[in-house]
Amino acid sequence: MARISPNGRVRRTPFSDGVEAAGVKGYTVYNHMLLPTVFESFEADYHHLKRHVQVWDVACERQIQVKGPDALRMIQFLTPRDLDKMTADRCLYIPVVDAMGGMLNDPVLMQAAPDTYWISIADSDLLLWIEGFACTQGFDAEVSEVDVSPLAVQGPKSDDLMARVFGDGVRALRFFSCGRFGFEGRPTLISRSGYSKQGGFEIYVEGTENGMTLWNALFAAGEDLNVRAGCPNLIERIEGGLLSYGNDMTRENTPLECGLGRFVDASQLDHCFGGRALKEELAEGSKQMIRPIAIEGDIPPCDRVWPVYADGKRVGQVKSAVWSPDHKINVAMGMIARTHWDTGTAIEVETQDGMRSATVQEKFWR
Amino acid sequence: MARISPNGRVRRTPFSDGVEAAGVKGYTVYNHMLLPTVFESFEADYHHLKRHVQVWDVACERQIQVKGPDALRMIQFLTPRDLDKMTADRCLYIPVVDAMGGMLNDPVLMQAAPDTYWISIADSDLLLWIEGFACTQGFDAEVSEVDVSPLAVQGPKSDDLMARVFGDGVRALRFFSCGRFGFEGRPTLISRSGYSKQGGFEIYVEGTENGMTLWNALFAAGEDLNVRAGCPNLIERIEGGLLSYGNDMTRENTPLECGLGRFVDASQLDHCFGGRALKEELAEGSKQMIRPIAIEGDIPPCDRVWPVYADGKRVGQVKSAVWSPDHKINVAMGMIARTHWDTGTAIEVETQDGMRSATVQEKFWR
Numbered sequence: 001m002a003r004i005s006p007n008g009r010v011r012r013t014p015f016s017d018g019v020e021a022a023g024v025k026g027y028t029v030y031n032h033m034l035l036p037t038v039f040e041s042f043e044a045d046y047h048h049l050k051r052h053v054q055v056w057d058v059a060c061e062r063q064i065q066v067k068g069p070d071a072l073r074m075i076q077f078l079t080p081r082d083l084d085k086m087t088a089d090r091c092l093y094i095p096v097v098d099a100m101g102g103m104l105n106d107p108v109l110m111q112a113a114p115d116t117y118w119i120s121i122a123d124s125d126l127l128l129w130i131e132g133f134a135c136t137q138g139f140d141a142e143v144s145e146v147d148v149s150p151l152a153v154q155g156p157k158s159d160d161l162m163a164r165v166f167g168d169g170v171r172a173l174r175f176f177s178c179g180r181f182g183f184e185g186r187p188t189l190i191s192r193s194g195y196s197k198q199g200g201f202e203i204y205v206e207g208t209e210n211g212m213t214l215w216n217a218l219f220a221a222g223e224d225l226n227v228r229a230g231c232p233n234l235i236e237r238i239e240g241g242l243l244s245y246g247n248d249m250t251r252e253n254t255p256l257e258c259g260l261g262r263f264v265d266a267s268q269l270d271h272c273f274g275g276r277a278l279k280e281e282l283a284e285g286s287k288q289m290i291r292p293i294a295i296e297g298d299i300p301p302c303d304r305v306w307p308v309y310a311d312g313k314r315v316g317q318v319k320s321a322v323w324s325p326d327h328k329i330n331v332a333m334g335m336i337a338r339t340h341w342d343t344g345t346a347i348e349v350e351t352q353d354g355m356r357s358a359t360v361q362e363k364f365w366r
Numbered sequence: 367m368a369r370i371s372p373n374g375r376v377r378r379t380p381f382s383d384g385v386e387a388a389g390v391k392g393y394t395v396y397n398h399m400l401l402p403t404v405f406e407s408f409e410a411d412y413h414h415l416k417r418h419v420q421v422w423d424v425a426c427e428r429q430i431q432v433k434g435p436d437a438l439r440m441i442q443f444l445t446p447r448d449l450d451k452m453t454a455d456r457c458l459y460i461p462v463v464d465a466m467g468g469m470l471n472d473p474v475l476m477q478a479a480p481d482t483y484w485i486s487i488a489d490s491d492l493l494l495w496i497e498g499f500a501c502t503q504g505f506d507a508e509v510s511e512v513d514v515s516p517l518a519v520q521g522p523k524s525d526d527l528m529a530r531v532f533g534d535g536v537r538a539l540r541f542f543s544c545g546r547f548g549f550e551g552r553p554t555l556i557s558r559s560g561y562s563k564q565g566g567f568e569i570y571v572e573g574t575e576n577g578m579t580l581w582n583a584l585f586a587a588g589e590d591l592n593v594r595a596g597c598p599n600l601i602e603r604i605e606g607g608l609l610s611y612g613n614d615m616t617r618e619n620t621p622l623e624c625g626l627g628r629f630v631d632a633s634q635l636d637h638c639f640g641g642r643a644l645k646e647e648l649a650e651g652s653k654q655m656i657r658p659i660a661i662e663g664d665i666p667p668c669d670r671v672w673p674v675y676a677d678g679k680r681v682g683q684v685k686s687a688v689w690s691p692d693h694k695i696n697v698a699m700g701m702i703a704r705t706h707w708d709t710g711t712a713i714e715v716e717t718q719d720g721m722r723s724a725t726v727q728e729k730f731w732r
Binding site for chain 2: 003027245
């Protein structure tokens with residue numbers, strides 16, 4: 001496998017020194033920034049994540065700040081989710097769509113302060129879309145990428161580790177709620193969230209210079225909890241059905257196709273980009289949908305589109321697949337046509353090493 | 367050095383099979399796509415590029431197509447360069463700036479057909495900016511990323527190799543001009559351009575399925591020219607003063623600061639984003655500028671911002687630096703304050719391995 005070249009264009013993070021000291025073995029690039037992909041091995045990292053607690057450098061989830069009296073009104077144009085539900089202690093997952101209802105990003109929205117919102121983005125320059133749209137509309141709100149870097153704590157022992165560093169108050173946080181907790185005198189925004197199904201938190205570290213202090217504090221506090229450096233795990237996230245923007249879902253897909261219908265509010269569709277297209281899809285039903293898929297046989301790394309066939313006809317595609325040590329099957333997800341998305345449907349998946357038999361599953365594995 | 371992880375989110379290119387067969391050793395990610403960075407070694411690739419001919423997979427220079435009666439008028443809003451100069455046989459380098467004059471991208475503009483333009487982009491999702499802006503303006507033009515992948519042929523023997531595959535007509539192309547030349551019956555857009563100072567061409571391959579046919583034809587035709595797979599070379603591009611967007615220049619910089627003043631037309635500044643800010647800078651002079659810098663001593667890989675000091679005061683930063691085998695010095699470029707940008711000014715550059723003495727140069731080395 002090829003190396004990744006050091007390069008000023010691919011940004012280091014406030015935690016990169018810690019990640020390197022922990023022996024990172026693989027990276028990808030996300031929002032023009034380094035994102036670790038493996039420390040020991042995909043399988044070893046996976047087993048550890050499911051049993052202990054890990055600290056993840058997810059600084060690449062950059063924060064777009066929208067600040068001003070019109071901030072929430074501006075953000076409401078971007079998403080079919082009704083933001084009337086927004087409160088200071090909630091995180092809202094908001095699909096962001098274009099004029100045709102195609103996914104532009106799938107960020108999490110939080111209120112960082114009154115009239116100040118942070119949009120924690122997936123891998124696309126969403127800032128350019130927001131600014132391009134806003135620059136002609138006269139909103140009273142400023143948009144910028146701020147120096148805030150999420151650090152995730154994930155795994156079954158997350159509550160114990162977090163309580164040692166931020167106090168027992170963090171245990172009371174409910175899923176997708178957030179609050180501020182003190183660390184070295186700074187009230188720090190923390191949410192119960194993260195890109196795994198093992199439970200945990202995301203800490204929004206303000207100021208690059210504060211990154212390694214917190215990183216080191218978490219490792220010092222968690223030695224007996226077997227804390228390790230980790231990262232979003234390929235196997236665990238497919239088992240859990242966590243979609244990756246730019247991979248399982250792209251601009252070619254609507255939120256409904258991505259199984260995100262619960263974040264599309266009918267009442268909001270007259271007030272956002274793509275509303276008309278989403279209304280039509282709601283009325284007519286989706287033509288394809290993300291589905292869990294089990295693939296038989298040996299499979300190579302899924303680094304490209306794998307076309308899906310049934311009866312010799314193309315009926316979809318797989319973009320994520322890997323061997324699951326716990327479930328003893330190749331777990332996968334793919335966008336499958338309505339004609340073939342029923343549980344139990346036999347399909348064929350074309351990998352770069354040849355065709356494999358596969359079956360549409362009822363649900364993900366977590 | 368860590369590996370790069372295979373991942374459907376980081377797209378393969380039409381030439382990836384060829385790149386892998388040629389033994390690529392390093393990658394970076396550019397526009398959510400793989401970009402090779404090294405085959406044999408930076409130095410070996412560099413010497414070969416300066417003496418022979420290389421074929422580069424630069425498919426990551428994605429093509430944004432703007433098509434329709436209002437296409438050129440829409441594009442004119444994006445750039446301070448006057449597009450009245452646009453003709454069917456010219457490539458125009460167009461800085462794209464935001465409302466404050468900050469660089470959003472530095473693409474090349476070409477006319478692919480009547481009322482159809484291709485914007486060959488650097489590493490940012492410029493499509494989102496253009497669409498965000500255009501979606502509220504009622505332009506009669508469609509914007510999309512099209513299935514067109516540049517393949518570059520670079521090095522002193524480029525003309526000979528290209529003439530063998532596309533006919534002697536390509537030899538007549540002038541620098542930054544373009545035309546269509548036949549390959550397997552398809553008229554293919556070719557420009558005399560590319561990200562090196564060794565001369566060469568860029569071929570705009572239409573259709574992913576046509577990529578490897580052309581790749582293979584170039585290698586078959588160039589065996590006695592010592593043709594090899596190559597890529598933009600870190601050493602050669604710094605020697606030549608070729609800036610990298612996202613690295614040497616970012617949104618924090620104006621085109622004037624980047625030494626791109628010749629692409630800023632005063633007559634156009636009332637008609638584009640950022641015009642007011644650029645007018646002010648033209649009147650008052652720039653506060654900082656990209657300058658060639660020679661650094662003494664041993665230096666580590668430049669994978670982060672290196673602050674520049676003089677008399678203990680911060681006066682700029684370096685983002686690109688490497689040892690030059692031909693010039694026997696560390697060649698670098700940096701953004702330097704007006705107070706210290708004169709040729710011969712002694713400065714200090716702070717690398718992750720410590721402070722190094724350096725001097726502002728008159729010109730780049732090519």
